[in-house]
Amino acid sequence: MAEVLVFVDHVDGAVRKPTLELLTLARRIGDPVAVVLGGGAGVAAGVLAEHGAVRVLAADAPEFAEFLVVPKVDALQAAVEVVSPVAVLLPSSAENKEIAARLAVRIGSGIITDATDLEAGEEGVVATQSAFAASFTTKSRVSRGAAVVTVKPNSAPVEAAPAAGVVEELVVVFSALARGTKVLSRTPRESTGRPELTEAAIVVSGGRGVNGAENFRVIEALADSLGAAVGASRAAVDAGWYPHTNQVGQTGKSVSPQLYIASGISGAIQHRAGMQTSKTIVAINKDAEAPIFDLVDYGVVGDLFNVVPQLTDEVTARKN
Amino acid sequence: MSLRIVVCVKYVPDATGDRHFADDLTLDREDVDGLLSELDEYAVEQALQIADEADDAEVTVLTVGPEDAKDALRKALSMGADKAVHVEDDDLHGTDAVGTSLVLARAVEKTGYDLVISGMASTDGAMGVVPALLAERLGVAQVTLLSEVAVEGGVVTGRRDGDTASERVEASLPAVVSVTDQSGEARYPSFKGIMAAKKKPVVSLDLGDLGLDAGEVGLGGAWTVVDSAVQRPARTAGTIVKDEGEGGKRLAEFLAGQKFI
Numbered sequence: 056m057a058e059v060l061v062f063v064d065h066v067d068g069a070v071r072k073p074t075l076e077l078l079t080l081a082r083r084i085g086d087p088v089a090v091v092l093g094g095g096a097g098v099a100a101g102v103l104a105e106h107g108a109v110r111v112l113a114a115d116a117p118e119f120a121e122f123l124v125v126p127k128v129d130a131l132q133a134a135v136e137v138v139s140p141v142a143v144l145l146p147s148s149a150e151n152k153e154i155a156a157r158l159a160v161r162i163g164s165g166i167i168t169d170a171t172d173l174e175a176g177e178e179g180v181v182a183t184q185s186a187f188a189a190s191f192t193t194k195s196r197v198s199r200g201a202a203v204v205t206v207k208p209n210s211a212p213v214e215a216a217p218a219a220g221v222v223e224e225l226v227v228v229f230s231a232l233a234r235g236t237k238v239l240s241r242t243p244r245e246s247t248g249r250p251e252l253t254e255a256a257i258v259v260s261g262g263r264g265v266n267g268a269e270n271f272r273v274i275e276a277l278a279d280s281l282g283a284a285v286g287a288s289r290a291a292v293d294a295g296w297y298p299h300t301n302q303v304g305q306t307g308k309s310v311s312p313q314l315y316i317a318s319g320i321s322g323a324i325q326h327r328a329g330m331q332t333s334k335t336i337v338a339i340n341k342d343a344e345a346p347i348f349d350l351v352d353y354g355v356v357g358d359l360f361n362v363v364p365q366l367t368d369e370v371t372a373r374k375n
Numbered sequence: 376m377s378l379r380i381v382v383c384v385k386y387v388p389d390a391t392g393d394r395h396f397a398d399d400l401t402l403d404r405e406d407v408d409g410l411l412s413e414l415d416e417y418a419v420e421q422a423l424q425i426a427d428e429a430d431d432a433e434v435t436v437l438t439v440g441p442e443d444a445k446d447a448l449r450k451a452l453s454m455g456a457d458k459a460v461h462v463e464d465d466d467l468h469g470t471d472a473v474g475t476s477l478v479l480a481r482a483v484e485k486t487g488y489d490l491v492i493s494g495m496a497s498t499d500g501a502m503g504v505v506p507a508l509l510a511e512r513l514g515v516a517q518v519t520l521l522s523e524v525a526v527e528g529g530v531v532t533g534r535r536d537g538d539t540a541s542e543r544v545e546a547s548l549p550a551v552v553s554v555t556d557q558s559g560e561a562r563y564p565s566f567k568g569i570m571a572a573k574k575k576p577v578v579s580l581d582l583g584d585l586g587l588d589a590g591e592v593g594l595g596g597a598w599t600v601v602d603s604a605v606q607r608p609a610r611t612a613g614t615i616v617k618d619e620g621e622g623g624k625r626l627a628e629f630l631a632g633q634k635f636i
């Protein structure tokens with residue numbers, strides 16, 4: 056069967072959920088071959104094998120952490136030469152899209168970003184994408200080379216499918232530009248203990264209506280009662296009430312959880328671009344005319360400072 | 376020595392308008408007003424600030440797009456850029472990201488550059504890949520997705536806020552930089568700027584001028600194919616209740632019914 060390269064997102068061998076989702080999609084197209092760069096390949100291999108990786112290509116070198124993007128492109132290109140895959144799949148993230156882009160030019164392939172589904176078609180891999188703030192759904196494919204596709208988190212279920220997962224060393228010869236952009240320092244994000252925004256099954260977001268950094272505690276309390284991630288609108292972020300890393304929307308994170316709860320958010324097109332593909336949408340807003348209500352499965356017209364704490368109490372009570 | 380900065384700016388359909396696809400499954404540009412992609416205003420702003428800091432610098436704005444795309448160039452010129460390059464050719468219709476980067480690379484080379492600055496993503500295709508593609512094509516470093524940027528002594532440094540960490544990065548010129556909407560508010564064109572822009576040069580180039588063949592770009596030359604585009608069905612109207620003291624409880628009932636709690 057044809058082989059499909061899957062680029063692994065991991066932290067010291069701990070494989071992140073979107074990669075496991077990608078393995079589910081990769082199996083529809085061929086035999087997944089995982090590519091793990093940096094330390095921890097041994098740890099990652101076990102999980103990757105459980106989820107369908109027939110082979111695990113591993114390379115470790117300081118270049119992957121010390122320089123931006125290009126060393127990883129060099130490694131993926133080496134993997135393409137070893138495997139001759141029908142497709143190269145990467146979890147969508149800002150950096151992975153850049154890696155995919157450079158790889159595509161090098162191997163003479165078309166590129167599709169932010170796919171939400173993949174299937175094997177007669178003329179190759181067919182990708183589903185959302186366009187124009189998710190108001191359109193498109194089906195696309197590449198007409199040249201192996202399909203290079205980045206896939207959004209939450210696009211497929213994680214399924215066990217044990218395979219051999221044999222670890223092989225990937226030999227990478229770095230290109231002239233590999234050391235072009237140096238990472239001078241790196242400050243890791245502090246963990247909040249809450250789920251990762253793009254991966255979470257439930258996202259609770261607050262907007263300008265939250266009216267202050269302190270008041271975001273109301274949003275956080277609801278999130279914690281539901282085991283959810285916290286999101287924010289750009290208005291809330293620009294006001295300095297919540298970190299930019301939590302911004303949902305066109306220039307923030309794109310999320311498609313099972314449940315999205317928007318409080319004090321009007322629903323501007325740029326915000327919708329990042330959350331419109333959520334399965335179930337709930338909004339709390341005191342303005343009955345707010346455009347967010349056009350999207351909702353359930354909406355409450357009311358003051359969030361009354362509705363949200365009551366909901367939090369109710370959730371906590373029902374869970375106990 | 377003079378610092379040559381080229382800013383890539385895209386002419387896009389207004390996101391607040393009714394955007395859709397044409398019969399050939401490319402962007403329908405007829406029915407929606409176009410404008411300079413708002414995210415590229417941040418790129419123009421940073422270019423102007425870098426130019427101000429340099430002893431001697433020239434800022435050229437570059438677009439690949441149809442005739443109307445001149446509007447985007449005029450806006451950038453009225454913000455303060457020195458000159459503009461417009462790559463315009465009927466054969467460009469339907470060009471994909473890989474093709475766009477080819478055209479941009481040729482135009483940037485022809486213009487001459489030390490630094491290319493672009494936005495983080497367009498507001499229509501929104502792929503966020505063109506800067507990386509361009510760096511690959513030009514064979515120079517990419518210093519992308521910066522929320523802070525500075526150029527000094529032939530070196531560009533910046534802050535890149537990623538998913539898991541915030542990084543300080545640096546590269547020697549020539550390089551391709553992209554900036555995010557966190558990089559600093561873009562200035563509004565002044566009346567003086569608007570008047571001055573009318574006199575600034577706009578150079579038009581076609582594929583022949585760039586040594587490119589029609590077959591390398593456009594719908595025919597694209598390495599990706601869109602087979603279908605369908606409008607998402609409008610969401611069925613949801614339940615909307617007015618809070619009369621029990622709004623939170625009723626919402627909890629809905630969530631329980633959906634098995635979220």
Ligand SMILES: Cc1cc2nc3c(=O)[nH]c(=O)nc-3n(C[C@H](O)[C@H](O)[C@H](O)COP(=O)(O)OP(=O)(O)OC[C@H]3O[C@@H](n4cnc5c(N)ncnc54)[C@H](O)[C@@H]3O)c2cc1C
Pocket residue numbers: 261262263264265287288289290291302303304305306307308318319320321322323324325326329339340341342345357358359360413414498556
């Ligand atoms: C290029 C570009 C990119 C952008 N990217 C993003 C992005 O990624 N994400 C994003 O979110 N935005 C983005 N924006 C901004 C976007 O256009 C809106 O300005 C923003 O989403 C508004 O945020 P908001 O809904 O919180 O605020 P507002 O639009 O001010 O809405 C606040 C809402 O809160 C309600 N409210 C007030 N008080 C209460 C209360 N006590 N209880 C209940 N409801 C209350 C009000 O009725 C109102 O509907 C972008 C804009 C541009 C131009």
Ligand SMILES: Cc1cc2nc3c(=O)[nH]c(=O)nc-3n(C[C@H](O)[C@H](O)[C@H](O)COP(=O)(O)OP(=O)(O)OC[C@H]3O[C@@H](n4cnc5c(N)ncnc54)[C@H](O)[C@@H]3O)c2cc1C
Pocket residue numbers: 165166167168186187195383384385386402412414415418437438439440470471472473475479492493494495496497498499500501502503504505506599
């Ligand atoms: C809804 C939609 C979906 C698409 N999907 C795909 C796809 O999956 N694969 C594919 O190959 N193509 C796709 N395209 C086409 C692609 O968007 C265009 O080819 C585009 O020129 C490059 O991508 P972008 O605009 O998304 O650029 P981005 O990478 O998002 O733009 C980043 C920056 O590059 C610069 N830039 C981009 N285009 C230009 C330009 N024409 N002139 C000057 N500067 C520019 C700007 O500074 C911009 O801020 C799609 C287009 C649309 C409208």
